[in-house]
Amino acid sequence: MAGGDEVKEVRNQQVLARDYISAIPEESDMYLNTSSTIKLRVPDDDDCQEAMLLKNLYLSCDPYMRGVKHSDEAASSTLEDRIVFFATDKPITGYGVAKVLESANPKFKQGDLVWGMTGWEEYSIITATDSLFKIHNTDVPLSYYTGILGMPGMTAYAGFYEVCSPKKGETVYVSAASGAVGQLVGQFAKLSGCYVVGSAGTKEKVDLLKKKFGFDGAFNYREEPDLDAALKRFFPEGIDIYFENVGGKMLDAVLPNMRVHGRIAVCGMISQYNLEQPEGVHNLMHLVIKQARMEGFLVFNYYHLYGKFLEMVLPAIKEGKITYVEDVVEGLESAPAALIGLFAGRNVGKQVVLVSRE
Amino acid sequence: MAGGDEVKEVRNQQVLARDYISAIPEESDMYLNTSSTIKLRVPDDDDCQEAMLLKNLYLSCDPYMRGVKHSDEAASSTLEDRIVFFATDKPITGYGVAKVLESANPKFKQGDLVWGMTGWEEYSIITATDSLFKIHNTDVPLSYYTGILGMPGMTAYAGFYEVCSPKKGETVYVSAASGAVGQLVGQFAKLSGCYVVGSAGTKEKVDLLKKKFGFDGAFNYREEPDLDAALKRFFPEGIDIYFENVGGKMLDAVLPNMRVHGRIAVCGMISQYNLEQPEGVHNLMHLVIKQARMEGFLVFNYYHLYGKFLEMVLPAIKEGKITYVEDVVEGLESAPAALIGLFAGRNVGKQVVLVSRE
Numbered sequence: 001m002a003g004g005d006e007v008k009e010v011r012n013q014q015v016l017a018r019d020y021i022s023a024i025p026e027e028s029d030m031y032l033n034t035s036s037t038i039k040l041r042v043p044d045d046d047d048c049q050e051a052m053l054l055k056n057l058y059l060s061c062d063p064y065m066r067g068v069k070h071s072d073e074a075a076s077s078t079l080e081d082r083i084v085f086f087a088t089d090k091p092i093t094g095y096g097v098a099k100v101l102e103s104a105n106p107k108f109k110q111g112d113l114v115w116g117m118t119g120w121e122e123y124s125i126i127t128a129t130d131s132l133f134k135i136h137n138t139d140v141p142l143s144y145y146t147g148i149l150g151m152p153g154m155t156a157y158a159g160f161y162e163v164c165s166p167k168k169g170e171t172v173y174v175s176a177a178s179g180a181v182g183q184l185v186g187q188f189a190k191l192s193g194c195y196v197v198g199s200a201g202t203k204e205k206v207d208l209l210k211k212k213f214g215f216d217g218a219f220n221y222r223e224e225p226d227l228d229a230a231l232k233r234f235f236p237e238g239i240d241i242y243f244e245n246v247g248g249k250m251l252d253a254v255l256p257n258m259r260v261h262g263r264i265a266v267c268g269m270i271s272q273y274n275l276e277q278p279e280g281v282h283n284l285m286h287l288v289i290k291q292a293r294m295e296g297f298l299v300f301n302y303y304h305l306y307g308k309f310l311e312m313v314l315p316a317i318k319e320g321k322i323t324y325v326e327d328v329v330e331g332l333e334s335a336p337a338a339l340i341g342l343f344a345g346r347n348v349g350k351q352v353v354l355v356s357r358e
Numbered sequence: 359m360a361g362g363d364e365v366k367e368v369r370n371q372q373v374l375a376r377d378y379i380s381a382i383p384e385e386s387d388m389y390l391n392t393s394s395t396i397k398l399r400v401p402d403d404d405d406c407q408e409a410m411l412l413k414n415l416y417l418s419c420d421p422y423m424r425g426v427k428h429s430d431e432a433a434s435s436t437l438e439d440r441i442v443f444f445a446t447d448k449p450i451t452g453y454g455v456a457k458v459l460e461s462a463n464p465k466f467k468q469g470d471l472v473w474g475m476t477g478w479e480e481y482s483i484i485t486a487t488d489s490l491f492k493i494h495n496t497d498v499p500l501s502y503y504t505g506i507l508g509m510p511g512m513t514a515y516a517g518f519y520e521v522c523s524p525k526k527g528e529t530v531y532v533s534a535a536s537g538a539v540g541q542l543v544g545q546f547a548k549l550s551g552c553y554v555v556g557s558a559g560t561k562e563k564v565d566l567l568k569k570k571f572g573f574d575g576a577f578n579y580r581e582e583p584d585l586d587a588a589l590k591r592f593f594p595e596g597i598d599i600y601f602e603n604v605g606g607k608m609l610d611a612v613l614p615n616m617r618v619h620g621r622i623a624v625c626g627m628i629s630q631y632n633l634e635q636p637e638g639v640h641n642l643m644h645l646v647i648k649q650a651r652m653e654g655f656l657v658f659n660y661y662h663l664y665g666k667f668l669e670m671v672l673p674a675i676k677e678g679k680i681t682y683v684e685d686v687v688e689g690l691e692s693a694p695a696a697l698i699g700l701f702a703g704r705n706v707g708k709q710v711v712l713v714s715r716e
Contacts, residue, residue, distance in 0.1 A: 247642065247643065251642070266642070266645050266646050267646070268646060269642070269643050269646070272643060277640055278640045278641070278642070278643060279638065279640070280637065280638010280639060280640050281638060281639045281640075281642055282635055282636045282637070282638050282639075283636070284605065284609070284624070284627070284636070284639055284652075285605065285627050285630060285636060285654075286654075287624050287652065287653065287654030288624050288625070288626060288627070288654035288655070288656065289654070289656075290654065291653075291654050291655050291656050291659065292653070292654055293651060293652070293653040293654075294642075294645065294651070294652045294653070295645065295649075295650070295651040295652070296644075296645030296646035296647070296648065296649050296650055296651075297646070297649050298646065298647075298649050301649065
């Protein structure tokens with residue numbers, strides 16, 4: 001770009017982190033900055049050789065977006081994708097859908113739509129553009145690229161198909177089943193000829209599971225004084241596959257109900273994230289008795305399968321074989337409460353923040 | 359056998375269970391019956407069509423030999439090998455090495471040596487003879503067929519090679535490392551070019567690990583106030599493979615020290631067996647962070663590999679590349695204390711009971 005050009009400077013509202021956060025964020029850990037501005041161009045800086053200027057359209061609230069404890073931080077330093085989501089006075093970092101306003105990366109051009117890591121603000125300069133995916137199919141809601149067609153979709157796909165290797169006729173249990181990932185795991189399980197039961201925390205969500213997503217059974221875990229009895233009611237012959245989203249007491253109830261050679265894909269443990277110390281899990285000996293496998297996974301290692309995933313899921317969406325429920329709030333100012341609500345289970349379906357329609 | 363033959367009747371001392379046991383056995387749960395006799399022939403009964411009369415030479419004390427709680431019993435009904443080890447006024451059931459005195463099973467003949475499930479008595483009539491293995495190699499100590507060449511050996515082999523798929527240069531941690539299984543896992547790890555550290559509960563055992571079994575490092579877990587710090591000392595870069603024999607606090611300390619794509623083979627959890635409720639394990643979220651796998655296994659499903667296993671381990675024994683330490687007590691009357699001692703960690707090496715030399 002010619003240095004002498006007059007560059008347009010516009011308002012750039014941002015959701016900033018107040019402090020370094022070491023736990024589940026609270027609303028007061030974030031604040032809206034309405035006075036910030038941005039020059040609508042990719043800077044000439046050295047670290048911007050492949051940078052892009054994005055206009056953010058949708059932002060995603062995901063359970064992984066929480067503070068990292070010092071010990072976890074050390075542990076996660078071995079990960080390829082060590083991301084700090086909350087850095088003091090910086091915009092929150094998360095997945096989103098955006099439009100390319102300018103690109104120094106030759107793989108993208110102005111007007112392209114992309115999804116991937118962006119900032120909680122109206123416009124973002126992204127230097128790590130390799131982690132952005134170009135959106136080719138726009139005959140589906142764009143917000144789907146924060147959910148069914150984005151990271152949560154790939155998470156459900158990788159965890160269910162790659163980690164659990166489901167077989168027709170097997171029994172599948174999904175916790176947090178109406179969430180961004182769970183609702184898809186349940187529908188994938190039905191498409192694979194499995195029997196699937198999900199749990200969630202409100203009647204509304206349980207109804208969604210049964211009426212909208214076609215689960216064979218569903219229950220409200222808050223209304224079950226005895227989780228073991230609830231699982232035995234739905235799985236008298238036991239569970240072949242457990243898609244683990246919650247951890248703690250639920251995992252402890254599941255373990256004795258696993259079948260021989262059962263598989264547990266550990267996607268997350270959202271019930272544990274706001275505890276000082278995670279709950280103890282007592283029934284791990286059942287892994288031996290049942291010769292069962294429990295495997296943690298991160299979606300980052302499965303993105304090479306994204307093309308294959310789209311080939312399966314796009315037709316399924318268009319033919320109405322898979323449906324997806326989103327909980328969309330409007331405006332950056334609504335984003336902090338939406339993120340907090342996720343950890344309290346307030347969202348119904350995938351939590352999305354609409355920043356701009358185009 | 360012709361019905362009119364005079365059949366020799368001899369003394370048959372037995373270790374009997376006093377009652378149905380639902381926990382770790384105590385010495386008072388067993389008693390020696392010195393007044394029993396047995397006719398030295400296979401009975402003509404319908405259930406003895408393929409039965410054999412065995413003279414027991416060695417009996418094996420193994421950690422799995424404990425009472426089965428009612429809930430576990432229901433759970434284990436899906437297993438092929440549901441065995442009640444303690445039935446009131448019946449001889450304890452366990453692995454042993456025996457000589458065939460008479461066989462109605464055409465696969466075996468008088469004079470054969472076998473290993474497999476037998477009774478804690480001088481002579482046994484075995485009806486389930488399919489679970490007995492014929493011993494072909496007698497140029498090793500016969501007692502080895504209760505250990506390195508029997509079930510514990512196959513357990514170490516299956517758990518380490520089949521469940522953990524070790525690669526040269528990986529780091530391996532073994533708990534209860536001087537036991538019947540652990541001492542072999544450590545030596546297999548060294549043969550595979552791994553770095554291996556073991557833990558045990560006495561100085562004597564720790565010395566064995568380092569001096570006799572060639573572990574790269576070893577520690578006494580009872581003398582480590584901080585297990586996490588101990589593991590970090592021996593594994594500054596983390597653990598690729600954990601061979602789990604103890605459970606509880608040790609597992610909780612191991613989880614944060616696992617490396618990315620680490621594997622935990624769950625063989626047993628001996629520290630938990632005598633607790634009313636097993637200890638809680640809090641650090642399971644590290645399975646996700648490390649994309650690690652934890653898998654329970656039972657040796658019964660791996661016996662088809664026994665031939666392959668012998669091909670590897672017999673030459674290694676003869677060439678002195680693998681060594682094996684046994685803790686042999688003499689006489690059936692010593693068997694109850696030997697079994698109890700196992701759960702208190704009193705044995706040094708594989709616990710064997712010598713019943714008869716021939």
